[in-house]
Amino acid sequence: NAGVTQTPKFQVLKTGQSMTLQCAQDMNHEYMSWYRQDPGMGLRLIHYSVGAGITDQGEVPNGYNVSRSTTEDFPLRLLSAAPSQTSVYFCASSYSETGANVLTFGAGSRLTVL
């Protein structure tokens, strides 16, 4: 059981470039989400999904897009990278569609935007 798999682990981008962070889970979880973690701040929710075909915005959605075409995959797209998007990104999933249960996190993706 792989759990939640995120790729890549590290990425350096130039301002204005676009990229996709991949997230896949093999636990048949309905709820999936993307967080960013910055020093001195709590985890902040970017986007989330309660099932295939359903996505919604979190606290800090600007500059990011998501889609959920299958239960397993929930990619996060950065449309035009900015230095303010330098952060560590975590994908997390939960068996509860409300997300109000235990979250299983991926290993994280460290993104630097120059």
Next chain:
Amino acid sequence: GQNIDQPTEMTATEGAIVQINCTYQTSGFNGLFWYQQHAGEAPTFLSYNVLDGLEEKGRFSSFLSRSKGYSYLLLKELQMKDSASYLCASSDSNYQLIWGAGTKLIIKP
């Protein structure tokens, strides 16, 4: 507004006991989570409290007082591997999590 506060950093000695406090203001409160996060790694679930009282899991215990908007995580018989950040998160009326900034726990021999 919605808010979570926890100390930024704490230091304790191997073998001792430490209590990490968390205060919250959350509308439609639906429970309080604690996660452990080692440096450079993902958060992992430790405990969940929705009713007042103490939940014990081995060396770790978590307490909740809903009337006071207060929780603590108690770690006993500290080991060097307990050096990590401990994240407090409350669940609101929409079951969305509001996260504290985390408490970095440093264990000294």
